[in-house]
Amino acid sequence: MSQELDEIQAIFFEECAEGLTTAEQGLSAMAAGDVSAEVIAGVFRAVHSIKGGAGAFGHAALTAFSHRFENVLDEVRAGRIAPTPAVTAVMLTAFDILSDHVAAAKGTAPLPDDAAALAALDEVLTGKAAVTPAAPLPAPVAEADEFGFTPVAAVVEEFDPFGFEPVGVVLEELEPAGSADWTVRFGPSRAALANGAEPLLVVRELEGLGGQITGVDADALPGLRDLDPEDSYFIWTLSVPGTVARADIADCFDFVSPDSVVEIERVATEAPAVIAAEPLVAETPPTLASLPPVAPAAVAPATSPAESVRHVEPPAQTIRVELTKLDMLLNLVGELVIRGSILADRLSPADQQRVELPELARLTREIQDNVMSLRAQPIKQAFSRVPRMLRDLSAETGKQVLLETLGEMTEVDKGVIEKIGDPLTHMIRNAVDHGIESPAERVAAGKSPEGTIRLSAEQKGARIFVRVADDGRGIDRARVRAKAVEKGIVAADAALSNEEIDQLICAPGFSTAETISNISGRGVGMDVVRSNVEALGGRVEISSVPGQGTTFTMILPLTLAILDGMVVRLAGQRYVLPLAAVVESVKPEPGQVRPMSPTSDVIELRGNYLPVRRLTDVFGFATNGSRAPEDSLVIIVESEAGPVGLMVDTIEDRREVVIKSLDQNLHPIRGLGGATILGDGSIALILDVEALVGGAASTFHPLKGLAA
Amino acid sequence: MSAIDTPGERKIVTFSLGSQMFGIDMKALIEIREWEDPTPLPGVPAYIKGVTNLRGTVVPVVGLAERIGWAPSEVHSRSCILVVNIGGNQCGFLVDEVTDIVLIKAEDIQPAPDVETHENVITGLVQITARAPDGTQGQTGAMVSLLDLNTLSLTRQMDFAA
Numbered sequence: 001m002s003q004e005l006d007e008i009q010a011i012f013f014e015e016c017a018e019g020l021t022t023a024e025q026g027l028s029a030m031a032a033g034d035v036s037a038e039v040i041a042g043v044f045r046a047v048h049s050i051k052g053g054a055g056a057f058g059h060a061a062l063t064a065f066s067h068r069f070e071n072v073l074d075e076v077r078a079g080r081i082a083p084t085p086a087v088t089a090v091m092l093t094a095f096d097i098l099s100d101h102v103a104a105a106k107g108t109a110p111l112p113d114d115a116a117a118l119a120a121l122d123e124v125l126t127g128k129a130a131v132t133p134a135a136p137l138p139a140p141v142a143e144a145d146e147f148g149f150t151p152v153a154a155v156v157e158e159f160d161p162f163g164f165e166p167v168g169v170v171l172e173e174l175e176p177a178g179s180a181d182w183t184v185r186f187g188p189s190r191a192a193l194a195n196g197a198e199p200l201l202v203v204r205e206l207e208g209l210g211g212q213i214t215g216v217d218a219d220a221l222p223g224l225r226d227l228d229p230e231d232s233y234f235i236w237t238l239s240v241p242g243t244v245a246r247a248d249i250a251d252c253f254d255f256v257s258p259d260s261v262v263e264i265e266r267v268a269t270e271a272p273a274v275i276a277a278e279p280l281v282a283e284t285p286p287t288l289a290s291l292p293p294v295a296p297a298a299v300a301p302a303t304s305p306a307e308s309v310r311h312v313e314p315p316a317q318t319i320r321v322e323l324t325k326l327d328m329l330l331n332l333v334g335e336l337v338i339r340g341s342i343l344a345d346r347l348s349p350a351d352q353q354r355v356e357l358p359e360l361a362r363l364t365r366e367i368q369d370n371v372m373s374l375r376a377q378p379i380k381q382a383f384s385r386v387p388r389m390l391r392d393l394s395a396e397t398g399k400q401v402l403l404e405t406l407g408e409m410t411e412v413d414k415g416v417i418e419k420i421g422d423p424l425t426h427m428i429r430n431a432v433d434h435g436i437e438s439p440a441e442r443v444a445a446g447k448s449p450e451g452t453i454r455l456s457a458e459q460k461g462a463r464i465f466v467r468v469a470d471d472g473r474g475i476d477r478a479r480v481r482a483k484a485v486e487k488g489i490v491a492a493d494a495a496l497s498n499e500e501i502d503q504l505i506c507a508p509g510f511s512t513a514e515t516i517s518n519i520s521g522r523g524v525g526m527d528v529v530r531s532n533v534e535a536l537g538g539r540v541e542i543s544s545v546p547g548q549g550t551t552f553t554m555i556l557p558l559t560l561a562i563l564d565g566m567v568v569r570l571a572g573q574r575y576v577l578p579l580a581a582v583v584e585s586v587k588p589e590p591g592q593v594r595p596m597s598p599t600s601d602v603i604e605l606r607g608n609y610l611p612v613r614r615l616t617d618v619f620g621f622a623t624n625g626s627r628a629p630e631d632s633l634v635i636i637v638e639s640e641a642g643p644v645g646l647m648v649d650t651i652e653d654r655r656e657v658v659i660k661s662l663d664q665n666l667h668p669i670r671g672l673g674g675a676t677i678l679g680d681g682s683i684a685l686i687l688d689v690e691a692l693v694g695g696a697a698s699t700f701h702p703l704k705g706l707a708a
Numbered sequence: 709m710s711a712i713d714t715p716g717e718r719k720i721v722t723f724s725l726g727s728q729m730f731g732i733d734m735k736a737l738i739e740i741r742e743w744e745d746p747t748p749l750p751g752v753p754a755y756i757k758g759v760t761n762l763r764g765t766v767v768p769v770v771g772l773a774e775r776i777g778w779a780p781s782e783v784h785s786r787s788c789i790l791v792v793n794i795g796g797n798q799c800g801f802l803v804d805e806v807t808d809i810v811l812i813k814a815e816d817i818q819p820a821p822d823v824e825t826h827e828n829v830i831t832g833l834v835q836i837t838a839r840a841p842d843g844t845q846g847q848t849g850a851m852v853s854l855l856d857l858n859t860l861s862l863t864r865q866m867d868f869a870a
Contacts, residue, residue: 619750
């Protein structure tokens with residue numbers, strides 16, 4: 001049971017994450033000036049759902065905070081607080097705290113200190129209270145009535161005095177006396193039970209508002225023989241004190257499925273609640289089946305327009321699927337592809353020409369594409385945490401930064417999205433700390449005081465380009481170079497091109513910051529970016545114009561599961577070389593490959609000497625006397641350290657391979673990016689070019705050697 | 709896997725490495741494969757013979773004799789690979805010959821005398837009635853060393869190294 005609860009809780013947190021994303025987008029839009037009712041209502045709904053779910057799971061701190069936040073949002077939504085930039089800023093801060101609260105509820109972070117944010121929210125609310133009488137109100141009567149209730153609403157402890165929902169739309173519900181008790185009828189639908197909703201919790205919540213059960217209508221209860229234990233037959237009648245705002249009662253039913261019976265009625269002032277309940281029960285149709293249409297009508301007037309919109313939303317068109325199941329599916333499809341090619345290999349050429357086989361291959365490919373698209377997610381998920389980070393960074397550094405995002409709907413494999421979070425964080429921090437200047441410096445340089453960071457994603461072929469561009473001061477190459485020399489990363493007399501200098505900032509331990517700040521300066525940042533991106537089979541490009549800004553580009557594969565590779569043969573074994581790294585292949589002439597030292601060779605290529613690695617040596621495989629270079633092929637690959645030649649025996653094929661991880665059953669092996677299964681069922685190892693070329697020594701040694 | 713466990717009894721698969729008999733728990737066994745040369749891996753200890761394709765999964769193959777400190781097995785016609793599941797990870801062990809599946813009683817297992825120097829791969833010793841080559845029940849008892857698969861786990865081994 002507790003496991004089930006955990007699962008439901010996990011769904012709640014997923015929904016929280018979605019809600020937070022929606023809220024953040026809405027708030028960002030508001031900050032950008034779009035204060036349409038739709039946007040505000042969207043934020044309100046998101047926060048409201050988080051509150052509701054948090055309440056159901058007993059996350060008191062989260063509930064309390066989201067409630068206070070919601071109050072302000074509600075006032076904004078109702079037009080009683082103008083969404084001025086100042087108010088939006090308070091709400092953005094509140095949103096950040098809300099995210100922290102969610103993390104705390106999840107147990108991944110300590111409980112945030114929300115006092116300041118709460119105070120700011122309250123200030124916004126009280127500011128509104130002072131303005132209210134003068135402001136034109138859509139329903140003054142309702143307003144007055146609400147204020148009449150205000151002092152007593154505070155009976156419910158954690159609800160602050162402004163916790164009511166606007167009830168301007170339900171004028172007809174208002175009784176002059178305003179104190180008559182509510183009669184609430186609640187009949188959970190069958191669906192509610194099937195969804196795991198516990199009616200008792202709703203009843204308890206009503207009791208928390210001071211409600212009492214006055215009757216249970218069991219007319220619909222069939223004989224024991226016909227009883228379906230999973231169906232719901234009872235309709236409860238509760239009496240709730242008239243001092244409770246209707247919206248608070250309606251709130252209790254937020255998470256009750258829409259076809260449940262929910263009726264909230266005021267009883268005539270004199271009539272005791274129990275008596276009033278009697279006729280209602282008598283009117284009740286004997287079966288639940290005929291009731292459902294009543295329910296939405298009964299709920300709708302009680303809730304605001306935005307809420308009723310939510311109730312009429314069509315049933316969700318999505319289902320949640322565990323990622324592992326998708327992975328399994330992807331794996332199986334990969335198998336199918338492999339089996340397909342095994343089959344094709346076995347058939348005679350005549351049979352291979354028949355239409356069925358290409359047809360099968362096409363279908364398999366389509367299945368594969370579809371499965372891949374299932375794992376694809378908009379890159380927005382990775383971008384979504386950037387706005388908050390920028391707010392924090394701006395607060396820390398005093399720099400003003402605007403964020404522009406482009407192409408956030410670009411779809412990328414889920415695995416890639418998960419892994420670019422870290423590099424992205426470092427790139428953004430780097431851009432703010434090193435790129436963007438302080439407002440004063442910017443003005444002095446003739447720029448607007450606000451810096452701009454442009455975050456963009458686009459797909460080109462099978463690669464994704466993620467760019468972080470700032471309009472800051474650009475890379476100070478003289479300083480980078482001086483630092484690199486000082487740290488011994490390059491030789492003092494090395495002649496380095498601008499691009500090479502730019503690449504230096506990705507060197508391990510490199511930092512130009514004079515002081516180590518919270519933000520950067522430890523010299524790990526860009527090194528992490530580079531190694532993470534390379535681990536994904538991508539690379540980082542840097543371009544910088546002094547005084548105008550720097551652009552970091554992460555070039556990533558669309559998927560981590562399939563690789564376009566070149567199958568090479570080496571000492572009798574087949575290996576796959578990622579095609580992305582291959583520049584060209586050379587059949588050396590006698591004398592073109594020369595030994596530079598007993599253990600290393602160089603190849604002369606169009607006047608340049610490039611290092612050559614014999615893979616058999618790198619891997620330490622015993623060979624029966626090394627082949628002469630003329631009998632081998634040198635494949636020139638692009639690496640961080642520039643082009644390097646890899647000596648292999650022959651090239652066999654070019655094909656897409658499904659990557660199987662080695663560390664699932666073994667452990668990562670340096671120089672290998674994984675393994676794949678070829679058409680004949682045998683295994684080929686996938687080479688990790690960077691690791692092979694870099695070797696155990698520092699990656700920059702080859703560069704030093706070359707440049708010096 | 710339809711065998712119903714009787715409390716205190718368990719099934720073990722016995723196999724030979726050289727002249728020694730070893731046993732592993734039947735429950736851990738995934739399958740027995742004929743030997744085929746695995747794809748060699750660079751930069752791994754010599755006892756890891758390489759990786760092989762087990763229905764789409766890349767599974768490492770370990771020379772069990774070398775792994776536990778005996779002379780490396782010579783591959784011959786009856787050599788086979790025991791594919792086992794160790795804590796969710798799959799691993800293949802090269803053994804000289806799979807001999808039998810026997811039912812043993814828990815009380816018959818003796819703890820291994822503490823003579824191992826580096827790591828304890830043997831959890832216990834048990835006497836079984838060896839099956840004679842003609843299939844009839846032989847009279848002589850044979851000693852079987854029960855292996856602790858968790859100690860042999862490759863992923864665990866690397867954790868130590870790291």
